[in-house]
Amino acid sequence: MSESMPKVQESVIRKMTRLATQYNAVNLSQGFPNEPPPLKVRLALANAVMTGNAYDDVAVCTEEELSNSLVNTLTAPKTTPDESVTDVINQYSPPMGRPDARRAVSAYYQRLYGYTVSEDDITLTLGATEAVATALRTIGQPRNKVVIFEPFHELYPSQCGIFYLDPVFVTLRPSDDGSTWSYDEAELKDALKGATALILNTPHNPTGKVFQQNELKNIVDLCIQTDVYIITDEIYEHMCYPDSNGKQRNHTLIPHAFPEARDRVLVCNSLGKSASATGWRLGWCLHPPHLSDTYRGVHDQMVAMAPHPMQYASLAYLNLPDEYFTQQLPVRYKDRVAMLARTIQEVGFGVIMPEGSYYLFVDYRGVKELQGKTPMDAAMYLMKEVGVACVPGDNFYGKSTDGNHYLRFAACRSISDLRNAIERLKVLSAV
Numbered sequence: 001m002s003e004s005m006p007k008v009q010e011s012v013i014r015k016m017t018r019l020a021t022q023y024n025a026v027n028l029s030q031g032f033p034n035e036p037p038p039l040k041v042r043l044a045l046a047n048a049v050m051t052g053n054a055y056d057d058v059a060v061c062t063e064e065e066l067s068n069s070l071v072n073t074l075t076a077p078k079t080t081p082d083e084s085v086t087d088v089i090n091q092y093s094p095p096m097g098r099p100d101a102r103r104a105v106s107a108y109y110q111r112l113y114g115y116t117v118s119e120d121d122i123t124l125t126l127g128a129t130e131a132v133a134t135a136l137r138t139i140g141q142p143r144n145k146v147v148i149f150e151p152f153h154e155l156y157p158s159q160c161g162i163f164y165l166d167p168v169f170v171t172l173r174p175s176d177d178g179s180t181w182s183y184d185e186a187e188l189k190d191a192l193k194g195a196t197a198l199i200l201n202t203p204h205n206p207t208g209k210v211f212q213q214n215e216l217k218n219i220v221d222l223c224i225q226t227d228v229y230i231i232t233d234e235i236y237e238h239m240c241y242p243d244s245n246g247k248q249r250n251h252t253l254i255p256h257a258f259p260e261a262r263d264r265v266l267v268c269n270s271l272g273k274s275a276s277a278t279g280w281r282l283g284w285c286l287h288p289p290h291l292s293d294t295y296r297g298v299h300d301q302m303v304a305m306a307p308h309p310m311q312y313a314s315l316a317y318l319n320l321p322d323e324y325f326t327q328q329l330p331v332r333y334k335d336r337v338a339m340l341a342r343t344i345q346e347v348g349f350g351v352i353m354p355e356g357s358y359y360l361f362v363d364y365r366g367v368k369e370l371q372g373k374t375p376m377d378a379a380m381y382l383m384k385e386v387g388v389a390c391v392p393g394d395n396f397y398g399k400s401t402d403g404n405h406y407l408r409f410a411a412c413r414s415i416s417d418l419r420n421a422i423e424r425l426k427v428l429s430a431v
Contacts, residue, residue, distance in 0.1 A: 029410065146195065348428065364406070
């Protein structure tokens with residue numbers, strides 16, 4: 001392979017999922033739920049695919065109305081030949097997304113954050129993955145520097161490689177009291193010199209860190225000083241947990257909290273995690289007006305559009321009651337994370353409790369059976385001998401060797417899967 005070719009390889013996370021199937025292990029490696037999306041959202045999609053046309057007002061209709069409509073579609077006598085039926089939703093949408101779906105995204109941010117963004121500055125994307133990739137290509141040129149906090153999701157440096165961008169890493173480390181993860185301000189300041197963009201994922205995968213207001217203020221100020229764009233990955237925005245005093249943590253939308261940075265922030269998000277619909281590949285990006293044309297041009301040429309039926313179904317998702325986002329999602333995975341954490345702590349793993357998302361990034365040096373093993377060897381031991389799949393920690397690092405004693409577990413699976421995994425992990429023993 002030519003040295004000029006980008007260094008991109010198969011996702012280690014998805015590789016561990018493949019191996020979990022091969023070894024019949026409980027899959028706590030890849031961070032996707034195995035429970036269905038809300039019923040109304042599924043019914044909206046089913047109606048769209050079966051009829052090819054929009055229901056009267058899917059945003060406000062009831063589950064019963066959507067169910068009856070679907071039944072009528074499936075049972076009604078066929079009186080019109082297929083070639084005479086007009087189908088809209090199973091065909092191309094405008095590249096930037098359906099206007100009503102983009103308006104729904106705008107209304108979602110107004111409703112939940114009090115943030116106003118024009119539908120003209122919103123593009124519906126092929127998941128948050130494409131949203132981030134298009135953001136990088138929009139503002140980045142080959143050999144530009146992109147700052148990434150490590151540990152990171154593996155897609156960030158891989159996408160940098162695809163676009164010949166140079167990732168620069170700033171390491172998150174356990175705080176002195178072991179209660180959270182912190183970065184060194186001087187290290188960040190140095191990394192931002194001459195950079196084009198910073199990728200910020202909060203709540204964070206894999207550590208579960210929720211960046212706090214003072215940290216975000218510091219990051220924003222440094223990016224303004226160094227003329228650096230901020231690309232945010234906010235797919236876990238509603239999965240923030242209370243602190244040790246019981247005070248609820250909340251996600252911060254940077255362009256709203258720091259309006260001085262609005263013209264340099266690209267907000268990437270999706271319904272995949274929050275709607276338990278990771279296979280739908282429906283996301284979006286809020287981009288500054290001066291970048292909208294370029295962003296949409298890159299998006300159009302890379303993927304043409306996000307899946308049209310899923311765009312339509314997103315109208316039902318984005319108009320779910322506020323309680324779904326503000327009350328249900330913040331607690332859905334909290335108990336699962338805590339349940340898994342208790343067991344792995346008992347068998348010797350070192351745990352910093354996550355502040356958000358649904359991962360446990362844990363130190364395995366205190367587990368007798370895993371001592372002296374590399375992260376991949378430790379992960380494969382758990383896969384083959386214990387029957388639980390996880391991800392080796394060094395997969396999340398590009399500079400530091402800190403990952404050499406970490407593993408990541410995803411606690412987003414069903415309660416029954418987690419209980420099964422917990423029973424299997426109990427065969428391990430602490431040093």
